[in-house]
Amino acid sequence: MSILYFIRHGQASFGKSDYDSLSPVGELQSRLLADYLLSSHMTFDAILVGPQQRHRQTARPLIDACQEKGGTGPEIVEIPEMAEYDFTTVLRELIPVMTAESEAFNRDAGLMFTDRKAFQRLFEAVMLRWVGGDHHLPAELTWTAFKARVIRGVETLMARYGRGKNVAVFTSGGPISATIQEVLRLSDAMAMQVNWQVVNGSMTRFKCTHEKIMMASFNEYPWLEMHADREIITYR
Template identity: 30%
Template sequence: MPELHLIRHAQASFGAADYDVLSDLGHEQSFELGKALARQGVSPDALFMGAQRRHRETLEGIIKGMGRDPAEATVLPGLNEFDFSGLLDAHYANKPAPENMHSERKSHFRTLRDTVLAWQRDEIENPPETWAEFSGRVEAARQAIAASGAEKVIAVSSGGAIGQMIAATLNAPSDQQIQLQLQMKNCAVNRFIFTPRNFFLHGFNETPHITADNADPLLTYS
């Protein structure tokens, strides 16, 4: 049965001027994940990724770690993360925003959770995209992967899009998307098996590259 390894990007640059760049640790994470996947015998015949830089850099590191030659990946914008900075700004456009919501991790993720729940209820005016648009494009990406004809797929995405694909696969309420997202580790592998008509979750938030010896510093969440 065809299998999809849907991978969250490696550590990006939280708090920096450009978040969409892997940190030095992020490059190490992606390389180590590639080595771990090779040890598991994962040999993809199709590669997909979102259109963001952190997706491309993560996939490049994975492929390098697997010892494979660089290969072209199909870009699916539906795998992109939602614009969390723009969404936060829209939510607090007409009211005081929590202090340091863009720069301090604890404040950011607590505020993001509440903001996403409001977004799902269509309570935010003029968001960068509506919840329906976001969930629709994630579903379109899932369908494109399932229709690709590939047997072993590696795809790199972001926590929000992955959380939504999992929630939709499980027919879970919308509010479970953000709960899944906030659990997602950097370079975590989420596995699905599928047929033309069915799509099943087969593994969640797996980190085959992390052991007791390297969990510090390789285990990160943002």
């Protein structure tokens, strides 16, 4: 049996022109994660990294530390199936529809780039609408298509690393929650609600063989809890 360690990226740059880049807090989260794993003498046979820049940046401190130790080190592989869903397109397509339906939603839309709470309310409403299928997005942008792509990636991991391996997978909250949904047979709405609880720089473990997968832990982040500044525990 193998263990797959799904790690959510550190905090990205909310409100900046390049969201897909770690904030200073995200960089700190990534270093604390790597330091904790190394001090715990945890070793990996492979480190898989999703295609987004924030995935690579979060993995970098651990990869660098493993390579500095010498020897062959873990296999480093990019896994495109672990990309996050295209939330910018979903927001762009659904916000106008929902703005026309609700004055409260319209007010939040006007504040979404300056007020985190307004953005959170708007984002949650749009995402629940999205996973509920109440929209006219192209088939490839639906939650159903996103889930299918993530599960193909999970099946690839199981086929390649399903026996006696420790594998770190750096990804986003969406692929983590879609995998949890598949394993625990959650509804789409429940999967999205799980997604909102995944902390930046946290780790969720799955045990797997070539044929089956089960959840072993959810949303671990002691490396953040031990830090003096509790504001480094972030969700977006």
